[in-house]
Amino acid sequence: MSIALRQHIEKITPLTNAEFDYVAGMFTTKKLTKHQFLIQEDHEVFNDYWVVKGLLKAYHTDGDGRMHILQFAMEDWWISDYQALNNQTRATIAIDCIEDCELLVLSRENKEKLCDELHSIANFFRKKSSAGYVALQQRILFLLNKNPQDRYNRLYQLSPKLLQRLPKTLLASYLGVSRETLSRLSHP
């Protein structure tokens, strides 16, 4: 099965062949094309997703119909509505495909099962969450005090590849600025 997934997990914790086979067996696959929804607001959320290939956005639409992007996900990233997934509530965010996508699907039940049975996997997700938490803190710091140019530069530093694959409109929404303002920045 997916070598990439194994490498991804083993960046954090080693797995025996048997363990990995067991883990991999818990996943199913899913393919979506550009513009298709992975999760829609107000729907139930049953799965966590790992991106094999493609690019997605997770976003909330506010009362005025404005979209605010919470996260992008490309190869090797996890994505879901974790609030809904953890608490078994309805989705408050939507996720759709910016490009054609290939995903590995891990249901809540299988995730919990894996975490109960395999120490290493429990630790994997624990460390992933903690790293995600830290990453969001960094993003908050930039939203709190940095101007649009600084925010853009940071994202450019963090993942230049992502920027090239994104329409500017979406990037603006992620950075919390209007697309006109983004357009007036200097783009390295």
Place this chain on the structure above:
Amino acid sequence: MSIALRQHIEKITPLTNAEFDYVAGMFTTKKLTKHQFLIQEDHEVFNDYWVVKGLLKAYHTDGDGRMHILQFAMEDWWISDYQALNNQTRATIAIDCIEDCELLVLSRENKEKLCDELHSIANFFRKKSSAGYVALQQRILFLLNKNPQDRYNRLYQLSPKLLQRLPKTLLASYLGVSRETLSRLSHP
């Protein structure tokens, strides 16, 4: 030992008496007075902290000497510089006491030990991190698109008690607005 800590953990996962005693034995205690530092920027970070009593702030100071508050922590909250703690790097944020504080201290080693030995504790921290991640996502959504009044109202809804214990200057910094702007909002 701390009944409160046991209740805190058992909100997520049950523990036997023996397990809890073992867990509790991994913590030490620490008392600090108002204005004292728990963590200073550029220092090493060895511990995670759980607040028994008191109120602290975690913040970053930018190049212009402006403080940006990442997190407050009061009773029942965990706090540390997780970036530094996880990666064994130097602190990029400072944490100090807004009120006199009483803390339970869990070293990185003991935390990892507990997570390796006790399934339930590994799951506890995993779920805590995930919940923390979701909470930060919500905060990001408000920073992305809401005006100061909405941000204030949200925090008022989330924890009105916190607001009463905080100097407005700190609140402004947390919300990402100037104290003058905060002062001009309607305070319910």
Place this chain on the structure above:
DNA sequence: CGCGCGATTGAGTAATTTCAAATCTAGTGG
């Protein structure tokens, strides 16, 4: 009573948004 600190108020300024229009680009069909 007066000092000191935090909070408030006022006025001017800077930055970003908004609205509108023009330009560019990629994909489509002739």
Place this chain on the structure above:
DNA sequence: CCACTAGATTTGAAATTACTCAATCGCGCG
């Protein structure tokens, strides 16, 4: 291969919002 269209991006100008700086207020405490 070219013209055409829809969508995305850029540009311009006005309006809005929040910031900054400065002054004042209010309260607790010595």
